[in-house]
Amino acid sequence: MRKINVALVEDDARLRKAVERGLAGADTCRLVGMFATAADAIRDIPALAPDVILMDVNLPDRSGVECVAELAPQLPGTQILMLTVYQDPDTAFQAIAAGAHGYLIKPVMPKRLIEAIREVREGGVPMSRAIARQVIEAFRTMHERPATTAAAAAAPNRPEAPPVDPLTPRERQVLELLVEGYSYKETAAQLGISIGTVGTYVERIYEKLHVSCRREMVAWSKGR
């Protein structure tokens, strides 16, 4: 099997070194590039087209979240894992809304790092409970606002349509179980489906989130 190509964006030289050493022994992945600034990453990573990008949240020139927003649309086949410095659920969520696929809280031991890279590559999209909580919240606020303002502007005389939930009932069930603290395994057992199917639902939820976030941003920029 082909090794997974990994790029690392991290400004601290010690941590670059540590990750390099950690991944050196792995037989499932290899490091194809390391970058210390967002500018370097945005310039050079698209040409590398790695399978997975490990992205530090705090970079000296621009934030890792902005970096994700730049890179994700150019690299549809690449998964991005954020390395967050402090446990900051908001930043992690912003990164995910911008197109990242997951996040790891430092310090991450090499074993866990290699595992996470393999998981995200195999489509096992991770969604932590903390993120699930924010995803529900994001859908709630996004769909309450545009549904009232946009619809009212388009058809001022028509009675307002109730806001449409972008999630299917099944997707919502999965999300709610995660928020309540169920693991993928427990969620699968609860709903009588396989763990792989839970992953598929989560992936769809992420896609809808990205679409909604992008639409939200467009609506916001037009509204200005």
Next chain:
Amino acid sequence: MCTHARHLPAWKGWCSARAAGLALAIVASGGPEADAALEVTAVVIDGQEEPIPARPAGGVPAAVRVPSNARTLAFRFREVRDSNVMGGDARLRYRLDGRDDTWRDLPAAGRALLWFVDKEGLVIGGLDEPMPGETPGWNGSVETSPYAPVSLHAVAPESTFGVVVSFLSHNGERVVGCLGIDEMQLSCARPGEEPRVLPLSPLKFSGGVPRPQSLPDGWQRVGTRPELSVVRLRAAHEPHPILAVEDDDVKRFGNWTVTSRVLPEARSGDTVTLAWTSAHSFGLGGEGVATYEGLAPGTYTFRVAAFRANGDPAGEEQRLQVVVVPPFHQRRDVWAAGALGLVAAGVFAGRTISARRMKRKLEALERAHALERERARIARDLHDEIGAALTEIAMQADAVRHEVADVASPDALQLTDGICRSAVALVRSVDAIVWAVNPANDTLNRFAAYLVQSTEQFLDAAGLSMRFQVPSPLPETPLAGTIRHRLLLAVREALNNVVKHAQAQAVTLSLRLADGMLAITIEDDGVGFDCSRPPADAEHDGLENMRARMREIGGTCTIDSAPGTGTRIMLRLPWPPVPLPGEASHAQDQRGPGRG
């Protein structure tokens, strides 16, 4: 004592006069308000005690000058009293005009006890629940203030023969305040049996019409000054008698107690629930310290005043002016503004004054924010530096461990594992500090998000499953950094206990905001322990830490467990929380207007 005499206020002379034998006449003419004497005993700037300026005869005392680069400014104050003419000790409240909008109490609480006793009547375990601060809507009277519900649950330990219930105005030293207790009910539940419920309210009086000093059937007045426990008539619904403690004695306290002879039998393994409603307000008397941080240049007045036990002003007050001196460059600024004001004086006088006031306000705000930003920056710098170094250590230790896995002794492997784990734990601790000092996180909603995330991380790493009952979204109510941090540490302590001692499979974390109380519950399905017996040392330290963290912020921690039934830890904090003295926080604005 020379320094003493220097900061005696003008009216302090009355006390000396009284000592000289002229007292009675003056007290009589001055009324009860004139009896208590307050004094600011010291001003402490960045830990350094400063002399208090002398008061010229009949004049206004000079202001204390504080350099604007001072980080903390503290006032020590006390009540000086040579007799009890007012009928009780003062409850001391303080405020810094220019910073505080309300009077502030020193942190204090009353207590409720639900004790288990054995055949001999010896206490073998139970719960000790603080009733901190003030219940919402407190209006100075136990008869007309709104009451808030409280309940305690405990499993009766081995050799339980009965229970004792007490309500008292004492939780450590110097508490003064009022407490009303109503709608009491005690129930005992045994698996497979109907719970036995004993209503303790309404109170019965076989001795005739209840009066303040009557004894309700079954109840006893105890405490170091039993007569502080009284019977009052609560106006709600049908007017009915209630238990009250009205404590205006700094040194002593009152206590209402009902014993096992009256209450239903409880046996080991029973789940005993004590429910009641309470209206209370507690503060401290005697002496106190008020600490402030980050004061902008300007003039402030520190005030300490005597209040009655119920929170009504007693009329006595002591003031001290403080001038935070601006640094030189700012003074030129002010001078320039003043000159401008003079030029435009004829027409714009009013406008200039309000502009200067606005400027002062803006400067104060700016200074508070600058301080917050600076704190956050220092913490972040520390974190980035230490965090990166620790991560490197952890990863190197991990690499060594793999390198030598086949050749090293088990001891050596364990040691490298230990290095790795300690480094990881340290990074997380620094994380929590950075998070706590970041003013962007000063809301309940952000706290909940962080709580869920860190709990998830911790339990995932320990291989436990988890359930969350945390409403979303929560209000963006301000929640100051120090309070967030201590709450977080208390929850961590609870989770640590679960992982280390409980042998649990699953943990439920729930957060509820209701009835003026924030309640966080950590419940596990592990082996539990006997609440009545002192747990093993390590565990005991954990539990004590948790209690201490909660006490520091005016909250409580109750632990409910029995062998084989898991453990339930409940952390409670009156909502909105009262910021710690000196806390530069937006949370202060949430307090309602104070009396007096």
